[in-house]
Structures are given as structure tokens and as C-alpha cells.
Amino acid sequence: MTPPAEKTILLAHGGGGKLTEELIRNYILPKFKSPALASLPDAAAMNLDSTSLAFTTDSYVVKPLFFNGGDIGKLAVCGTINDLAVAGAKPVALSLSLIIEEGLEFSVLERILDSIARAADESNVEIVTGDTKTVEAGAADQLFINTAGIGTMLDGVELGFERISAGDKILLSGTIGDHGMTVISQRKDIRFQTQLKSDCAALAGLTGELLEKTAGVKFMRDPTRGGLAATLNEISGQALLSIQINEPDIPINPTVQAGADMLGFDVLNIANEGKFVAVVAPDAAGACLDICRNHPLGKNASLIGEITEPGDVAMVEMTTKIGGKRIVRMPYGRELPRIC
Amino acid sequence: MGNRFGAKTTLLPDAGPGDIVLVHAGFAIQIIAEEEAKKTWQLIAEIDEFSDTQNRVSG
Amino acid sequence: MLERIYKAQQMMDGACKALGRQINIMEVCGTHTVSIFRNGIRTVLPKAIKLLSGPGCPVCVTDQSYIDIVLELAQRDDCIIATYGDMIRVPGGAGSLETRKSTADVRVVLSSEDALQLAKDNPDKTVVFIAVGFETTAPATAVVIKEAAERDIENFCVLSGHKLVVPAMRALLSEKNDRIDAFLCPGHVAVIIGYGAFGQIVDEFSRPCVVAGFEPMQIIEGLGEIARQLGEGRAELGSVYTAAVTEEGNTVAQRLIAECFDCADGYWRGLGEIKKSTLKVKDKFEQFDAFRRFDVTETPTEDTSGCRCGEVLCGLIEPSQCRLFAAACTPETPVGPCMVSSEGVCAAWFKYSRRKEKRK
Numbered sequence: 001m002t003p004p005a006e007k008t009i010l011l012a013h014g015g016g017g018k019l020t021e022e023l024i025r026n027y028i029l030p031k032f033k034s035p036a037l038a039s040l041p042d043a044a045a046m047n048l049d050s051t052s053l054a055f056t057t058d059s060y061v062v063k064p065l066f067f068n069g070g071d072i073g074k075l076a077v078c079g080t081i082n083d084l085a086v087a088g089a090k091p092v093a094l095s096l097s098l099i100i101e102e103g104l105e106f107s108v109l110e111r112i113l114d115s116i117a118r119a120a121d122e123s124n125v126e127i128v129t130g131d132t133k134t135v136e137a138g139a140a141d142q143l144f145i146n147t148a149g150i151g152t153m154l155d156g157v158e159l160g161f162e163r164i165s166a167g168d169k170i171l172l173s174g175t176i177g178d179h180g181m182t183v184i185s186q187r188k189d190i191r192f193q194t195q196l197k198s199d200c201a202a203l204a205g206l207t208g209e210l211l212e213k214t215a216g217v218k219f220m221r222d223p224t225r226g227g228l229a230a231t232l233n234e235i236s237g238q239a240l241l242s243i244q245i246n247e248p249d250i251p252i253n254p255t256v257q258a259g260a261d262m263l264g265f266d267v268l269n270i271a272n273e274g275k276f277v278a279v280v281a282p283d284a285a286g287a288c289l290d291i292c293r294n295h296p297l298g299k300n301a302s303l304i305g306e307i308t309e310p311g312d313v314a315m316v317e318m319t320t321k322i323g324g325k326r327i328v329r330m331p332y333g334r335e336l337p338r339i340c
Numbered sequence: 341m342g343n344r345f346g347a348k349t350t351l352l353p354d355a356g357p358g359d360i361v362l363v364h365a366g367f368a369i370q371i372i373a374e375e376e377a378k379k380t381w382q383l384i385a386e387i388d389e390f391s392d393t394q395n396r397v398s399g
Numbered sequence: 400m401l402e403r404i405y406k407a408q409q410m411m412d413g414a415c416k417a418l419g420r421q422i423n424i425m426e427v428c429g430t431h432t433v434s435i436f437r438n439g440i441r442t443v444l445p446k447a448i449k450l451l452s453g454p455g456c457p458v459c460v461t462d463q464s465y466i467d468i469v470l471e472l473a474q475r476d477d478c479i480i481a482t483y484g485d486m487i488r489v490p491g492g493a494g495s496l497e498t499r500k501s502t503a504d505v506r507v508v509l510s511s512e513d514a515l516q517l518a519k520d521n522p523d524k525t526v527v528f529i530a531v532g533f534e535t536t537a538p539a540t541a542v543v544i545k546e547a548a549e550r551d552i553e554n555f556c557v558l559s560g561h562k563l564v565v566p567a568m569r570a571l572l573s574e575k576n577d578r579i580d581a582f583l584c585p586g587h588v589a590v591i592i593g594y595g596a597f598g599q600i601v602d603e604f605s606r607p608c609v610v611a612g613f614e615p616m617q618i619i620e621g622l623g624e625i626a627r628q629l630g631e632g633r634a635e636l637g638s639v640y641t642a643a644v645t646e647e648g649n650t651v652a653q654r655l656i657a658e659c660f661d662c663a664d665g666y667w668r669g670l671g672e673i674k675k676s677t678l679k680v681k682d683k684f685e686q687f688d689a690f691r692r693f694d695v696t697e698t699p700t701e702d703t704s705g706c707r708c709g710e711v712l713c714g715l716i717e718p719s720q721c722r723l724f725a726a727a728c729t730p731e732t733p734v735g736p737c738m739v740s741s742e743g744v745c746a747a748w749f750k751y752s753r754r755k756e757k758r759k
Contacts, residue, residue, distance in 0.1 A: 324443045352649070
């Protein structure tokens with residue numbers, strides 16, 4: 001579609017008046033197919049097959065907006081879908097809230113809207129409601145996105161920390177560090193060329209399959225900010241059990257490792273946007289691994305360790321590649337800039 | 341390894357394209373002989389093979 | 400790989416038996432500190448071998464007054480502070496570069512060349528490059544000092560906090576510190592100065608000095624070689640980092656250092672004053688010396704915060720023996736530089752070792 005004469009977003013586009021209406025009707029609405037959205041009601045009325053729902057919300061402030069393998073739009077859709085997916089739900093609908101900095105080019109907004117529409121479409125999820133605001137230059141960094149997502153819980157699925165017990169295995173669906181390293185490589189101050197791509201992807205299909213074909217999954221989470229280290233520490237801390245993992249079993253793209261080595265980062269702390277960690281019953285571990293490996297998003301899935309009794313304090317311990325042992329702690333601070 | 345970082349060769353005037361170098365803080369500081377580099381990569385590969393075996397056994 | 404580890408372990412076991420006591424080996428390199436922790440190397444060594452972490456983290460051994468000078472300069476409207484990442488969070492008397500970000504122009508650089516480029520791009524400000532590091536990083540600073548001189552880039556200067564490793568090693572031993580049986584020597588420093596430079600320590604103090612790289616196997620084999628020497632009653636110079644380290648080192652880099660810097664007496668956190676242990680910008684380049692340009696000097700003062708980084712840096716105590724460790728002093732709320740630097744001993748201990756959690 002041709003951008004308006006202005007070519008960039010003006011403050012007035014968020015004013016609620018004529019320009020806002022034009023922006024939404026002519027530029028945003030046509031991107032999305034949802035009938036619920038078409039009449040632009042204040043709220044979307046929905047009929048869901050179940051009253052057992054999952055509901056999530058997320059905000060996306062990634063910088064840069066576009067990176068190898070994705071953009072803020074794709075990230076917003078996939079990230080929200082993944083939160084529903086790892087909760088054991090089938091994602092149904094998303095809300096989409098945009099906060100646009102005055103001066104953002106229409107062409108940039110359009111690319112991102114197209115990306116959002118494409119990602120939602122691929123996962124059979126509808127954008128059913130939304131909001132658009134503009135702020136003056138400097139009050140937001142180009143574009144911030146907020147989403148909320150609704151899904152219906154899959155039949156008979158009960159995931160939770162309380163189900164986890166010593167002996168359960170830890171399944172990781174694929175390589176770690178790809179998203180974070182990709183975004184880092186495009187930072188103005190660190191910039192380096194790389195073949196790396198963000199692993200940004202919607203996991204609902206794979207998690208759905210796992211939950212449908214086995215009964216052994218007890219808990220799932222996607223290791224985004226803070227990486228695998230944060231997720232494992234969260235699990236350990238909530239379940240009050242220790243976790244033992246084996247470094248050699250953790251799948252890492254050598255390019256990611258090399259980049260991390262150059263910059264002094266620990267790959268365990270780096271964000272992922274297309275992976276999940278699952279705690280599974282020991283007798284279901286083999287089957288879960290097979291299901292993942294037979295799915296395009298789980299080709300490099302690996303059983304990386306297990307849940308153990310806590311001892312004095314619950315902690316996450318790793319056996320290193322040379323057979324040594326070290327603790328994996330919750331990462332602190334901001335080793336990395338805005339990555340999601 | 342798939343990444344490309346920029347580095348200056350001011351400290352290694354004899355370095356040329358194709359040389360394997362050690363880099364620190366944006367400068368190449370030493371040329372590594374190919375056989376030696378191969379030994380390190382071989383070792384890294386050995387460690388990876390070792391872990392693959394572990395994976396098959398535990399998976 | 401396993402056989403090589405086993406072989407090194409056997410050498411170490413043999414040495415411990417022969418000597419019949421604990422063996423203390425000190426490493427003096429931040430990158431070694433991190434690699435040892437990340438790979439859990441201590442857990443594969445015989446109990447009788449104790450690895451001490453020494454003053455190997457350049458940010459950690461930088462005195463408080465240097466940091467306060469950086470913070471002072473950061474407050475000036477006419478200055479841009481260009482620094483390697485670690486310095487950002489080091490606490491000074493009143494906050495850090497990070498907490499002062501709203502009032503100061505601070506840029507993180509990966510290379511000294513980036514700092515010089517900032518000067519070229521911002522002709523109306525003076526770029527002060529916070530040049531901290533050992534001999535591995537000093538040549539990079541020398542290169543930009545020369546370039547600034549050659550190209551008349553007047554709005555650039557360097558606050559040199561560069562330090563030399565060998566004088567520190569000597570100071571550690573001279574303090575009648577006979578805990579240290581041997582040194583695992585830093586790989587990249589040796590790339591520059593050559594492994595021969597550690598010969599003085601071997602000759603004067605009869606301690607084995609072996610250079611190793613940073614891969615865990617290098618470190619383990621370096622330790623094995625040291626243990627073998629000790630077990631056989633020898634004290635020699637050695638290197639397992641044959642790929643990158645020669646006896647004489649990188650002479651181009653050494654010449655550049657000599658051209659731009661003088662060796663001066665300087666103050667190290669934990670070690671006090673060490674003669675001829677720091678690099679000061681030479682008179683001929685004095686306009687690029689931030690100390691002279693802004694007329695500031697390091698004046699070491701007593702640290703009353705309770706921080707025991709100094710003792711940690713000499714290998715006299717372990718971080719867990721400091722009252723503040725993991726209590727008031729954590730990576731999020733660091734009291735001293737050893738907890739905030741990515742190569743700091745306290746930070747490494749906090750992140751990677753088993754310790755009793757203080758219940759909240």
C-alpha cells in the first residue's frame with residue numbers, strides 16, 4: 001500500500017481523531033484477517049471451546065527492530081504464542097498494542113505489520129483487538145509493542161512445579177544462544193558480521209504434539225531473557241529441588257560459542273526465542289526426545305540432565321566438558337542490551 | 341567459525357591474508373602456525389566427540 | 400582428552416606424595432581465573448593442590464583514587480569517557496560510571512581504535528580513554544597515542560592505568576609470602592613479553608613458572624608440568640602454550656610500549672606501592688597524558704568500606720572469608736572491584752562455586 005504523504009508517523013496519528021482513524025482503517029486493519037477486528041469494537045467478543053484458559057501478556061522493546069531471522073513484530077507474536085504453548089495451551093487469539101515514536105517511517109511500520117500478520121497466520125492465531133498510541137520523539141525508542149494472548153488448555157494437561165520430582169529428566173528442544181547473539185551482533189558498539197540467525201519461532205505445534213502423544217511432561221518454560229541459566233534456576237527455586245546438567249549434552253551452535261568466547265559472554269545466560277525446556281518423567285524421556293527430533297523446530301533436542309534431591313539448598317550444578325563441576329547461578333545485571 | 345570481527349594488524353606487520361591470528365582488544369597480537377591451530381581445533385573436536393558419545397548413551 | 404587429564408592428574412598426585420604437603424600454585428591472570436571456574440578445574444585437581452587466584456584482574460588492582468579521577472573527569476561537560484566494559488560498574492567514592500550515566504558521556508569501546516575514532520567524530524569534546532590492562536592491552540594504547548600524535552588529534556588523551564605483571568609477581572614473593580610454590584603464567588601477556596620475561600622469577604626466587612593458554616586442557620597440563628617440577632625439586636621456566644608464545648614475545652609490540660611509555664612506580668590495590676610496575680605516558684607524548692592534561696594524580700587513601708579485595712588479590716584469603724561477601728557485596732551491589740569485574744575473583748567465586756546460601 002502506498003504510505004500517506006507524510007511518510008512518517010506524526011503525533012497526531014495517536015490523537016484519536018481523523019489521522020488515527022485513517023491510520024487504523026487504511027494501514028493497520030487491512031493487514032489482519034480477523035472478522036472480530038473488522039468492526040473495530042472496543043473489545044472482541046469470543047466464543048471459546050473451553051473455560052479452562054491460559055492468559056498471558058508481554059511487552060517487546062527489542063533493539064534493533066530488524067535482525068537476522070526476525071523483527072520485533074515476529075518476536076511479539078511468537079513470544080506470546082510460546083508463553084501460551086509452554087503453559088500447555090492452544091493459542092487462540094492475541095491483542096496487539098503499539099506505542100509508536102513520532103517520526104517512525106511508515107515503511108518500517110508496514111514491514112513490521114506484515115511480519116506480525118504473517119506470523120499470526122502461520123500459527124493460526126487471530127489478532128482480535130488492538131490499540132495504537134503515539135508519543136513524542138524521544139519518549140519511546142522507535143516502537144514498543146505490547147501483546148496479550150488467550151489460549152485454551154489442552155485436555156487433561158496439568159503442568160506445574162508441584163509435579164516435578166527427583167529423577168525427572170530435563171529436555172532442551174535445541175541450540176541455545178542464537179537469538180541473543182544475533183541481536184548483539186547488530187549492536188552499534190559491538191557490531192560484527194555473522195551467519196547467525198535468531199531462532200525466533202512459534203512452538204505451539206511442537207509442544208501441542210508432545211502433550212498430545214505423551215503423558216510424561218510435567219513442566220515447560222521458554223528460556224528467553226536470562227537464558228537457560230535463568231530458567232533452570234527458576235525451576236530449581238520454585239520446585240525446591242536441585243538440577244544436574246551436563247555441559248557436553250547442551251546443544252550449542254559453534255558459531256554462537258565462538259562469538260560468545262570473543263565477547264566474554266556465557267552462552268547459558270543468553271536469550272532464546274524459539275526453544276523450550278521441559279521437565280519430563282524418566283520413562284517418557286526417550287519418547288519426548290524422539291517427538292522433538294522428528295519436528296523441524298526440535299531437530300537438535302537433547303536430554304541435558306535431571307532433577308535431583310536438594311541437599312542443603314536447591315541449586316543448579318553442571319558437569320563441565322572436562323569432567324569438572326560448577327554451579328550455574330541466576331544471571332545478574334544486564335550483560336546484554338534489550339533483546340526481547 | 342562463522343563470525344567476522346574486525347581487528348588491526350598494527351602489532352603484526354608480517355601478518356597477511358590466510359594467516360591464523362590471536363586477537364586481543366581489537367588487535368591481532370600473534371600469528372598461530374597452522375599445525376598448532378589444528379591441534380587446538382582437533383582437541384575441541386575430540387571434546388565434542390566425547391560429548392556426542394555421552395549423549396547417545398544417556399539419550 | 401581424558402588420558403591427557405589423567406596424565407596431568409598423575410603428575411600432580413606424584414608431586415603431592417613426594418612433597419608430603421599441600422602445594423599452592425598461583426595464577427595471575429583474570430582470564431585464567433574465569434576459565435578455571437567456568438570449567439570447574441579445581442574439582443578435578445587432587446585435594447593437595449591448591450589454586451590461588453592472584454592479582455590478575457587489571458580492573459581489580461586499580462586503586463580507588465584512579466576510579467575517582469575517572470568519575471571526576473566524567474562529570475566534565477567537555478569530556479567523553481571511552482572505556483572498556485568492566486570499568487563501567489566499578490564503584491568509586493560516590494557511585495560508578497554506570498550510575499552517573501545521566502550526567503556523564505560514557506561510551507563503551509572494544510578497542511582503543513574505537514576511542515580514537517570517537518575523538519575524530521567529536522571535535523568539540525575531549526575523549527579520555529581509560530586505558531586499564533596489563534602488557535597485553537598496553538600496545539593497543541601505544542598504537543593510538545602514536546596515531547593521535549601523527550595525525551594531530553588534539554582532543555584525545557589517555558588515562559594510563561596500565562600495569563606490569565612481573566613486578567607484581569616479585570612483590571608477592573618479596574613480602575615473605577612463602578605460601579606460593581609456583582606460578583601459572585598468563586598466556587596473552589606472555590604472547591607480548593615472551594615467556595623469557597618470567598625467567599627472573601625463576602632465577603631469583605626458585606619458583607617454577609609455566610605459561611599456559613586459556614583452554615581448560617592448557618591449564619590442566621600447565622599445572623601438571625608445574626607439579627612435576629616441584630615433585631622433582633626443580634624450578635624452571637616453561638610453556639605449554641607453544642602455539643602462541645615464544646621466548647622473546649612480540650617485539651613490535653614491545654617496541655611500541657617502550658616508545659610511548661616509561662616504567663613508573665605505582666600503587667596496586669592489595670599490594671601497595673610497587674616499583675617500576677606501571678606505565679606512564681612518556682614526556683614526548685605528554686599532551687596525550689590525561690593525568691597531565693587535567694592536572695590530576697592518584698593519591699591512594701585508606702579504604703574504610705570493609706572491602707578485603709586487597710587480601711583476596713594476594714591470595715591471602717578466599718572471598719568467602721570476607722564478611723561482606725554474598726551479603727552486602729554481590730554482583731548487583733558490589734562494594735569492591737573484585738565483585739564487579741567480569742574477571743574478578745569474588746565475582747567468579749560468587750557465580751560458580753558452591754557456598755552456603757544466606758537465607759533471605
